[in-house]
Amino acid sequence: MAGTGQESGAAENAGFEDLSDSEFPDFSELGDIEELGSSLGNPRKEVDPQGPWKWKQEADAPTPMERFHLRCLWVSDLSTQSWCEQQMVYGKELPGFQSAEKAAVLDAGSSAHLARELELHDLVNIHTSTKEDAWAVKLLNVLTMVPILQSGGTIREFPVFGEIEGVFLVGVIDELHYTSKGELELVELKTRKRAMMPVEAQKEKDRFQVSLYKCIFDAMVRGQVTSASLVHHMKLSPEVLLGPQVHSHAQQGGFTVKSFRDLLELTFLSLNLSDLPVIDALKIEYSHQETDTVLGMEMVVFEEKQVRDKLRHHLGYWTGLREPQGVDVKEAWKCRMCDYAAICEWRQSGGMRTLSQEQRAKKMTK
DNA sequence: ATTGCTGAAAGG
Numbered sequence: 001m002a003g004t005g006q007e008s009g010a011a012e013n014a015g016f017e018d019l020s021d022s023e024f025p026d027f028s029e030l031g032d033i034e035e036l037g038s039s040l041g042n043p044r045k046e047v048d049p050q051g052p053w054k055w056k057q058e059a060d061a062p063t064p065m066e067r068f069h070l071r072c073l074w075v076s077d078l079s080t081q082s083w084c085e086q087q088m089v090y091g092k093e094l095p096g097f098q099s100a101e102k103a104a105v106l107d108a109g110s111s112a113h114l115a116r117e118l119e120l121h122d123l124v125n126i127h128t129s130t131k132e133d134a135w136a137v138k139l140l141n142v143l144t145m146v147p148i149l150q151s152g153g154t155i156r157e158f159p160v161f162g163e164i165e166g167v168f169l170v171g172v173i174d175e176l177h178y179t180s181k182g183e184l185e186l187v188e189l190k191t192r193k194r195a196m197m198p199v200e201a202q203k204e205k206d207r208f209q210v211s212l213y214k215c216i217f218d219a220m221v222r223g224q225v226t227s228a229s230l231v232h233h234m235k236l237s238p239e240v241l242l243g244p245q246v247h248s249h250a251q252q253g254g255f256t257v258k259s260f261r262d263l264l265e266l267t268f269l270s271l272n273l274s275d276l277p278v279i280d281a282l283k284i285e286y287s288h289q290e291t292d293t294v295l296g297m298e299m300v301v302f303e304e305k306q307v308r309d310k311l312r313h314h315l316g317y318w319t320g321l322r323e324p325q326g327v328d329v330k331e332a333w334k335c336r337m338c339d340y341a342a343i344c345e346w347r348q349s350g351g352m353r354t355l356s357q358e359q360r361a362k363k364m365t366k
Numbered sequence: 367a368t369t370g371c372t373g374a375a376a377g378g
Binding site for chain 1: 370371372373374375376377378
């Protein structure tokens with residue numbers, strides 16, 4: 001399958017193999033980070049000393065979508081957000097700031113995914129220079145994978161995209177295949193450093209992730225995602241001609257296309273005419289990184305209302321309806337392994353305490 | 367065009 005050919009950042013993740021296996025990150029360097037946090041001084045509103053539940057959104061204040069110059073949201077960001085919203089925000093504000101241990105574990109996970117993908121197809125690097133080209137590569141992948149799935153085959157790294165709850169979401173499904181019962185099943189691989197099944201909070205985040213994939217995929221095969229919506233949200237120009245490498249790869253695939261519009265038409269025609277079913281089953285497979293053994297499976301029950309409610313709550317932050325929140329006091333254990341714990345405003349302002357105040361306030365009004 | 371710009375996921 002095709003991938004966009006930006007220069008890979010292989011060098012920046014290299015060389016972490018010899019780090020210690022300690023369970024929690026070492027925060028000894030956080031003195032510097034504290035300075036970093038204040039000197040970077042992003043235009044965030046000051047935290048109201050009376051507590052973060054008193055949101056007074058100024059009418060002209062940019063929403064986080066605008067502030068981070070985002071045209072779409074990634075499923076992985078929403079998934080991180082469901083772990084800890086405040087942590088996800090720090091990740092956006094201070095990109096590239098992450099402990100080496102965590103990077104190494106993520107890197108091992110990436111390798112495992114790549115190995116799996118390569119079992120099914122080769123990768124082709126395609127140079128892209130415009131955003132239309134980058135989307136063209138994605139569309140070409142959809143275009144070549146839909147017939148494989150339609151004829152009962154297995155596909156990996158299937159791109160999904162579409163407007164859900166008013167926001168354009170983008171993601172990649174690990175694997176889709178038909179079960180022996182003829183059900184269309186999504187498989188999400190999760191590799192783990194430690195040879196044990198994850199705690200409930202981790203599972204919940206993973207369930208949310210695959211549920212979002214189903215929402216987007218189903219919308220795509222139901223014809224609810226249109227090329228007009230894609231063009232509008234991603235600010236694409238249908239009339240631009242495809243770059244030489246994209247064009248030649250399309251030709252090799254047997255697609256006669258010149259402009260981005262041609263490819264849009266073909267892709268949405270294919271999606272709408274192929275009559276693919278919605279996803280019947282969601283499966284998460286946890287496996288141990290070092291030994292590559294399966295630790296366990298989780299079949300996810302798709303609960304549309306709960307997923308949509310949770311998504312809308314998360315989108316409320318992005319669209320500026322509410323301030324970001326950290327974790328509830330019950331989940332403060334997550335902070336032990338958070339790279340931003342030492343600079344976290346939620347922690348410093350006693351966010352966990354004010355949350356219980358908020359709950360008490362709610363009770364009193366009832 | 368004065369205001370440009372994006373690989374998604376990787377795991378806890």
